[in-house]
Amino acid sequence: MSAPVIVPVALGARAYDIRIGSGLLQQLGRDVAAAGARTAAVVTDENVARLHLDTVRASLDDAHLINSAAVIPSGEGSKSFKHLEEVCSRLLDAKIERGDVVIAFGGGVVGDLAGFAASILRRGVRVIQVPTSLLAQVDSSVGGKTGINTKAGKNLIGAFHQPSLVLADTDVLDTLPDREFRAGYAEVVKYGLIDDAGFFGWLEKHWGNVFQGGADRTKAIATSCASKASIVGRDEFETGDRALLNLGHTFGHALEAAVGYDGARLVHGEGVAIGMALAFQFSVRLGLAAPEDAQRVVDHLKAAGLPTRIQDIPGEVGDADRLLDLMAQDKKVKAGRLTFILARGIGRSFVAPDVPPQNAREFLKAALDGSITG
Numbered sequence: 432m433s434a435p436v437i438v439p440v441a442l443g444a445r446a447y448d449i450r451i452g453s454g455l456l457q458q459l460g461r462d463v464a465a466a467g468a469r470t471a472a473v474v475t476d477e478n479v480a481r482l483h484l485d486t487v488r489a490s491l492d493d494a495h496l497i498n499s500a501a502v503i504p505s506g507e508g509s510k511s512f513k514h515l516e517e518v519c520s521r522l523l524d525a526k527i528e529r530g531d532v533v534i535a536f537g538g539g540v541v542g543d544l545a546g547f548a549a550s551i552l553r554r555g556v557r558v559i560q561v562p563t564s565l566l567a568q569v570d571s572s573v574g575g576k577t578g579i580n581t582k583a584g585k586n587l588i589g590a591f592h593q594p595s596l597v598l599a600d601t602d603v604l605d606t607l608p609d610r611e612f613r614a615g616y617a618e619v620v621k622y623g624l625i626d627d628a629g630f631f632g633w634l635e636k637h638w639g640n641v642f643q644g645g646a647d648r649t650k651a652i653a654t655s656c657a658s659k660a661s662i663v664g665r666d667e668f669e670t671g672d673r674a675l676l677n678l679g680h681t682f683g684h685a686l687e688a689a690v691g692y693d694g695a696r697l698v699h700g701e702g703v704a705i706g707m708a709l710a711f712q713f714s715v716r717l718g719l720a721a722p723e724d725a726q727r728v729v730d731h732l733k734a735a736g737l738p739t740r741i742q743d744i745p746g747e748v749g750d751a752d753r754l755l756d757l758m759a760q761d762k763k764v765k766a767g768r769l770t771f772i773l774a775r776g777i778g779r780s781f782v783a784p785d786v787p788p789q790n791a792r793e794f795l796k797a798a799l800d801g802s803i804t805g
């Protein structure tokens with residue numbers, strides 16, 4: 432077993448490490464004990480529990496930690512008030528004190544829900560993120576965004592609550608269903624599109640190896656985490672640059688809400704893939720980016736088996752006005768005006784707070800009637 436790659440997140444008093452490598456689940460108990468906790472509560476979902484909970488609890492037992500587990504149903508539907516209440520009750524039953532830790536052991540849904548529960552339990556207890564999906568390893572476990580969804584929109588109730596450690600065990604990715612791995616890959620591509628054209632070019636050549644596993648997969652995860660750590664390190668609370676991490680999400684979140692968070696139709700990473708294709712095509716329409724760049728984005732996402740068009744979502748999602756209504760709840764809205772993340776090219780994304788709503792409506796109409804190709 433080789434030493435893990437360590438990516439620091441430089442946040443002063445809230446600084447922490449992201450450890451990426453093989454065999455980290457087996458060492459979790461040691462890390463929790465080193466953090467000075469006596470008791471640990473694992474929050475996980477049914478799929479992860481079936482495959483890996485025994486390993487994690489054995490590791491906590493070996494380190495003589497009192498431990499318990501709360502298992503929630505898998506899927507975006509668990510990011511709800513109902514499951515938040517349930518998880519908080521379980522943490523209170525387990526008598527988690529302020530010096531103890533919550534272990535968010537799962538994909539993005541578990542990380543966001545357990546992180547949010549930890550942020551409000553006794554006004555804040557530590558959370559260790561142990562992400563088990565590609566999406567969670569490269570994105571949602573890092574940076575402290577936690578929360579739940581409501582009918583009005585995605586992640587509208589939540590808090591910033593940084594983890595005290597992130598342990599990304601790359602072994603667990605081998606048990607991920609293909610569709611989930613692909614969805615996580617959309618967030619990997621995002622980092623190239625934001626500000627690293629070299630990384631995007633590397634992904635175009637090596638994405639097959641990233642899917643297969645091994646050194647290129649670890650490199651892609653570490654590069655993604657380093658990119659996220661750098662952005663979060665300079666704008667923890669999203670007052671500026673951090674909004675870049677929302678590339679593809681203005682459209683993507685509206686689409687997820689439009690299908691009622693039905694993971695059978697659309698999972699988060701797929702929404703982000705369609706959203707990034709739309710963000711580039713919108714940038715072309717606004718005269719900001721070259722059509723060849725938008726085409727490269729679409730081609731790469733398609734090659735990796737990701738959807739790139741609203742029409743790729745099974746069933747109805749509604750018209751342009753419905754999607755714009757959903758976008759009006761986006762957290763980037765300022766004084767009622769939508770903010771988009773647009774691009775001047777691959778690796779040249781920027782925050783655009785001043786896009787006229789009429790342009791967005793016309794673009795969405797064109798996207799929905801199929802007159803945007805690629």
Ligand SMILES: O=C(O)C(=O)C[C@@H](O)[C@H](O)[C@H](O)COP(=O)(O)O
Nearest residue numbers: 570574576585586673676677680762
């Ligand atoms: O960490 C961030 O900042 C992100 O925007 C990362 C996103 O990929 C992630 O989906 C995040 O949860 C979206 O945040 P939101 O504030 O737009 O709900």
Ligand SMILES: [Zn+2]
Nearest residue numbers: 570618699703
């Ligand atoms: Zn995302």
